[in-house]
Amino acid sequence: MREPKESWRKVAYDLRPAKQVERRMLLDTMQMLSLAGFHISEYQYTGFGSIYFVDFILFHKLLGIHRLLSVEISEKIEKRVNFNKPFDCVDILIKPIGDVIPTLSPDRKHFLWLDYDTIVNSDNLSDILLATTYLTPESLLLITVDVEPPGEEGDGPRQWRAYFREEAEPYLGSATEVRHYAKDSLPRINIQIIEKAIKKGLTGRSDVEFLPLFNFLYADGHQMLTIGGMIGSKAERRRIEGSRLIETDYIRLDLSKEPFIIKVPNVTRKERLHLDSNMPCSDTWETEEFEIPPDDLAAYSQIYRFFPAYAELLL
Amino acid sequence: MTNKNANAYPKKRFFLEMFTRDISLEDCILDLIDNSIDALIRSRHIDILSDLLNPVSSDESVSSNKQWQTLPTITVSFSDKEFRITDKCGGISPEAAQAEVFNFGHSNDFSGSLGQLGAYGIGLKRAIFKIGNHFDMESTTTTGGFKVSIDVKEWSKKDTKISDWTIPLELTKGVKTLTRAGTSIKIRDLRPEVCMRINDGSVEGILHTKIAQTYALFLERYVRIYLNNQVVQPETMVLGQSEEIQVGKDQFDEKSPEGVVTVILIAGLAARTPKNTWPLSSAGWYVLCNGRVVVAADKTDLTGWGAGLANFHYKYRGFKGFAFFFSENPLLLPWTTTKRGLNRESPVYQRARNRMVGLSKPVVTFLNDMYPSEVSEEIAEREIAEKAVATNINRVAANPSKGFGVVRKKSAPKTTVQIAFQSEKDDVARIKKCVREPSWSAAKVGEYTFEHYLRMECPE
Ligand SMILES: C[S@@+](CC[C@H](N)C(=O)[O-])C[C@H]1O[C@@H](n2cnc3c(N)ncnc32)[C@H](O)[C@@H]1O
Numbered sequence: 080m081r082e083p084k085e086s087w088r089k090v091a092y093d094l095r096p097a098k099q100v101e102r103r104m105l106l107d108t109m110q111m112l113s114l115a116g117f118h119i120s121e122y123q124y125t126g127f128g129s130i131y132f133v134d135f136i137l138f139h140k141l142l143g144i145h146r147l148l149s150v151e152i153s154e155k156i157e158k159r160v161n162f163n164k165p166f167d168c169v170d171i172l173i174k175p176i177g178d179v180i181p182t183l184s185p186d187r188k189h190f191l192w193l194d195y196d197t198i199v200n201s202d203n204l205s206d207i208l209l210a211t212t213y214l215t216p217e218s219l220l221l222i223t224v225d226v227e228p229p230g231e232e233g234d235g236p237r238q239w240r241a242y243f244r245e246e247a248e249p250y251l252g253s254a255t256e257v258r259h260y261a262k263d264s265l266p267r268i269n270i271q272i273i274e275k276a277i278k279k280g281l282t283g284r285s286d287v288e289f290l291p292l293f294n295f296l297y298a299d300g301h302q303m304l305t306i307g308g309m310i311g312s313k314a315e316r317r318r319i320e321g322s323r324l325i326e327t328d329y330i331r332l333d334l335s336k337e338p339f340i341i342k343v344p345n346v347t348r349k350e351r352l353h354l355d356s357n358m359p360c361s362d363t364w365e366t367e368e369f370e371i372p373p374d375d376l377a378a379y380s381q382i383y384r385f386f387p388a389y390a391e392l393l394l
Numbered sequence: 395m396t397n398k399n400a401n402a403y404p405k406k407r408f409f410l411e412m413f414t415r416d417i418s419l420e421d422c423i424l425d426l427i428d429n430s431i432d433a434l435i436r437s438r439h440i441d442i443l444s445d446l447l448n449p450v451s452s453d454e455s456v457s458s459n460k461q462w463q464t465l466p467t468i469t470v471s472f473s474d475k476e477f478r479i480t481d482k483c484g485g486i487s488p489e490a491a492q493a494e495v496f497n498f499g500h501s502n503d504f505s506g507s508l509g510q511l512g513a514y515g516i517g518l519k520r521a522i523f524k525i526g527n528h529f530d531m532e533s534t535t536t537t538g539g540f541k542v543s544i545d546v547k548e549w550s551k552k553d554t555k556i557s558d559w560t561i562p563l564e565l566t567k568g569v570k571t572l573t574r575a576g577t578s579i580k581i582r583d584l585r586p587e588v589c590m591r592i593n594d595g596s597v598e599g600i601l602h603t604k605i606a607q608t609y610a611l612f613l614e615r616y617v618r619i620y621l622n623n624q625v626v627q628p629e630t631m632v633l634g635q636s637e638e639i640q641v642g643k644d645q646f647d648e649k650s651p652e653g654v655v656t657v658i659l660i661a662g663l664a665a666r667t668p669k670n671t672w673p674l675s676s677a678g679w680y681v682l683c684n685g686r687v688v689v690a691a692d693k694t695d696l697t698g699w700g701a702g703l704a705n706f707h708y709k710y711r712g713f714k715g716f717a718f719f720f721s722e723n724p725l726l727l728p729w730t731t732t733k734r735g736l737n738r739e740s741p742v743y744q745r746a747r748n749r750m751v752g753l754s755k756p757v758v759t760f761l762n763d764m765y766p767s768e769v770s771e772e773i774a775e776r777e778i779a780e781k782a783v784a785t786n787i788n789r790v791a792a793n794p795s796k797g798f799g800v801v802r803k804k805s806a807p808k809t810t811v812q813i814a815f816q817s818e819k820d821d822v823a824r825i826k827k828c829v830r831e832p833s834w835s836a837a838k839v840g841e842y843t844f845e846h847y848l849r850m851e852c853p854e
Contacts, residue, residue, distance in 0.1 A: 178759050181644070181752030182797045205702045205751065212748035249701060283648070283745025 095299035096343045096387060102137055103385035104329050104341075105221070105307075108292065109142050109190075115322035117217060119190070120144055125183065126192040127176070130156060130163045134192065139166055146187070150176045177202065180209040189218040196303075199224045199269060200246045204276045211280030214310045216287050221307035222273055226266045226296075236260040243268065250275035266296055266304055266338065273306050274334050287312050290319060294331040297341035306334065328381050341382060344375035348388075358383050404559070406550040409498060413516075414524040417732045419591055420601050422524045423470065423479075424608055424733070425517030427619070428686065430468045430481035430577065431609070432509035434617055437484025437535075437572060438466075442510055443656055443720040446611050446685040447791040465618040466573070472597075472622070474589045475582070477525050482576040483617070485535040488565050491542075496561050510684045513724035514731050518579075522546065527583040532566075535575045539566040602626055608687045611787075631680070633714055633790050634663040634782025641790050642753045642798030648742040653723035655742045660791060661715035661753045662798050663760075665784030672712040679715040679750065681736060683727040689736060696736060702751035703758060709765040712779060713757055716787060717750055719743075756798045774802065813844070 109119045120143035128135045128149030138144045147169040151160050157173045164171060172179055176193065183189055191210055195203055203224065210220050228234065229242040240260040243251060250272040254260070260268065277289050293307035309315055324330050329339040346354065353368055360380055365373075379386075414422075435442065468481040486495055494500065500515040509515075522529045523546065531542045541564040552558045569575050584592070591597050602621055606613070606629040613619060613628035620626070633641050641662035648655045661679075664672050679697035681689040693699050693706035697715070700706070719727050719742065728736045728743035736743055764775035778800055817836070825839050826832055834842070 175755075175759060178756040178797075181749070181755065201704075205755075208702050208748060209752045209755070212745075212752055280748055283741040283743070283748070285650075285741065 096389075097297035097299045097341045098303070099387045100341050100343060100382050100385045101295055101297060101305060102134060103387070104295075105293075106137060106141055107385065108324065108327075108330070109138075111323050111327070112219075112319075113142075115318050115324070117318070118188075122146070122188045122190045122219070123148065123184070124190045124192075125150065125176075125179070127151065127194050128160070128164075128169070128171075130159050132163060132165045132169070134194070135169055136165050138190075139168070144190070148172065148179075150174060150179050152176070175202070177206045177209060180206060181213055183213060185213075185215055187215065189214050190221075191218065192221040192223070194221070194223045195225070196223075197225055198227065198229045198242075199272060204247055204250060204272065207273060207276040208280040211277050211289065211310060212284075216311055217315060218310045219292075219307065220277075220289075220310065221293065221305060223303055223305040224269060224273070226269045226302050226304045228262055228265060236262075239265070243272070247272045249279075266302070269304050270294065270306060270334055270338070273304075277306075281310075288316075290316050291332055291334045292319070292324070292330055294334055294336070294338040295329070295341055296338040297343075304338065340378075342374075342378040343382065343386065344371075344378050346371070346375070346379065351383075351386075351388075354379055355383060403556075404498065406553045406558075409519065410523050410546070410550055414520055417520065417524065418734075419524060419588060419597065420604055421732050421734055422517075422521040423477075423601060424604060425512075426479050426521050426579065427468060427470070427605065427609070428511035428733070429509065429518055430479070430483045431612060431617060431686075432512045433481065433485060433577065434466055434483040435510050437575065438616070440616060442684050447658070447718065447788055449786075449788045449792055464573075465614070465616070466576075467618045467620060469620045470601075470622070471620075472592060474584065474592045477581040477584065477588075478579065480576065480578040482573060484572060485539060485575040485577050486533040487535045488538045488540045488563065491533065491540050491563055510722075510724055511686050513727070513729070516731065522579075522581060524585070525588050526581040526585055528581065530580045530582075531578070533577040534566065534569045536568050536570070536572055538568045540564060541566055598622060603629075607690055610687060611682070611685045630784075631716065631787035632665045632784040633660065633716075633787065634665045634779065635785040635790060636778075636782045638778050638801050639663060639782050640796060640799040640801070641785075641793060642757065643790070643793050643795045644749055644753050644797075645795050646745075646749070648745060650726070653721055653726050655719055655721045655726050657742065657746050657749075658718040658720075658791060659715070659746065659750055659753050660718075660787065661713070661750070661757055662790075663712050663757065663779055663782055664714040665782060666780065670780065674708065674711045677711040677713050678706065679717060681717045681719070683719045683729045683733070684721070684724060685718070686733065688729045688733050696738070696747075698747050698751040698754065702748065703754055710758060710761050712761055712764075713754065715750065715754060715757075717746060718791075719746070753798065760798070760800060778802070813840070815840075 113119045122144055123146035124135070124138050124144045125148040126134050129151065132149065135147055135149060139147060145168050147166070148171075149160070149164070149169055150172050151157070152173075152175045154173055160171055160173070180191070183191070191214065193203065193206055193210065197203075203222075207222055214220060228239050230238050236257045237260075240257055243260070252271060252275065254268055254271065281287065281289060287310050289308050290311050291306070291308040293305055295305040297303055309319070311319075319325070319332070325332065329341075331339060350369060350371070353366065354376075357364060357366070358380060365376070434440065466482045466484075468479065468483065470479050472478065494515070495518065497515060498519060527546045529542075529544055529546065533539050542561060544561060549561070598621065602624070605619055605621060605626045609617075609619065610628040610631050613626060618625060635641050639662065641660060644659040646657050648657065664677060667673060676691050678691040678693040678699075679689065680687060680691065681697070689696065695701040697717070721727055726742065728740035730737055738744075760775065764779070817840075822836050822839050825843065826834055829842065
């Protein structure tokens, strides 16, 4: 058995700005889905709260989700997880998520976030397959994985291909040549693998399909990919297409399109205030006050609503 | 422009020579048994879905004498001269014989109920063609019967018009009681390869095992099968269950315009053998269509191993699962025509396979925890596994749907410690002599002296 990667040692999850932007975009989407008639506050949220529970705190406080289940694979932090549980309505299970997914209630709608901080492996893919096997119609599924090259320093596409053959053989499709595994292609390879695992779980379920919503690529250090969407029928598709979601920059209704890149530009507090006072801005707007590369300005205008402000707090 | 029609006729030779190649002799014989059991289902009004998995009540249990006498029988016997199968399962009506039974496949406007196990309408013909050149068949119901006698070689020579595709029947009278109604098929002039197989002596053993396994849910409950005069006992279908172990169960209906398929999945730990082991050979998934075993002890990607689940490994030998597919329309079931495999393209099978993976996950996790180093079993898991009692599948199937789970009772902290030490053999012998117990083992001597010291020197 593969040992769980102990990322809870490494990073304070709440201080990763791109990840925080992603979480806030998710919140934004959930609000739009609520407006489109999906009762998000009645959904059950199942995720990996680890010891910080950032996602749980946000979803409970801002979306009113009150059925919350945090699953943690590492028995070593069982007490810590329980100690840090933020609300009484959070349930905790110390188990691999694959053992839990089949037991998710068929009488509820679910919001399941498989927020791995590791490179995709066969266990993850089987979790994804199970998710789309069991999740009820109208449920939301999100998958986050690390899309850096697998393996050792000094490895190249040939070794990376070997890794994916080992872990994801049934999902590689036509990606057979070494050249398909160049570093720049790895996010695309991951998207294809995850999409195939999603489809596999849905085979035989004639009533529903996977309706994509998210395809994010971002880096707070490591490059991460998040794929997400709804398990739904034609009716849900129509509701989504009739909502504000379709005119939202970061939404991806089709996974073959390029991912939305969450880029958090480096700007000072003073610069932010100035930029914000001009937002939303047209594509041609520029600022005379200070130098800012056009790319950064464009990125800023796409994420400013979701950009966290950090300040030191003496407690 | 001129238009012509190309010939697209069936040819008898195809059915005689090609059609019989993809199926083993044993499976052909099972096809004939399927037909007998179908007659039983029809005549005794057995509801496969609701009856088969019902817990066996005590008055129909195997040992009960009353049932013993009255079970309908199927008798299979063969030598290198002749093959025979005779049943008392209710028979085939002359109407069905005339309209349907000898067709190759069911016709579009066939309105009668398809056989629940027969399904494809080819088993009888394929079995006859596979086995020999001459067959006699006789069947009686309570309303009427028929007789047939055919030389297959002669019959196949005439093959020019569609009217050559008929078989002469002699209609006969019915019998008075249902218990006497049945069908008998006798095949003579066996094909050389069949004679060879029969003479090499392996067929009977294989067939015995296959019948015991394939009809495990029917044998000694609805029917008794004799193979060359020996009663075939069912291979029991059991799982390990206890207060601590909850066997996993899942159930769903797959609906389509052609009908409903009910899928019941059960997975958990196998029961331990009397030697307290889990035999590797019987581990894996068993797939049953309308109660008939189609795939046994599967450890391949067909049932999710290496495709959602980890590859099957020796340490998973404690895994056992049963996947039941039921439908009144047997064509919706995912079996192949030989009933030895699954049709991978079937949507209901694909959906079931994903859920078989889900149901198996926690069992696999348990077994992983049990063999962390793969050398020895972890104590806590082993104790749980050992306490499991073999429980019949019918009992387990009555459980509500729930994932596999283990309730770990906090075991009382250990209060004992092991003492081991070396002693001079002479000294041990002296003590034995002193206490006049020459047969004691060295360990017993050690225990005795320890207790003696405790009693004499350390009063409470
Ligand atoms: C990236 S963190 C989750 C962060 C959280 N979603 C957030 O937004 O703050 C990943 C956690 O999931 C746990 N984990 C990883 N794989 C798991 C699995 N298969 N089952 C259960 N927990 C898992 C890890 O041990 C780790 O504590």
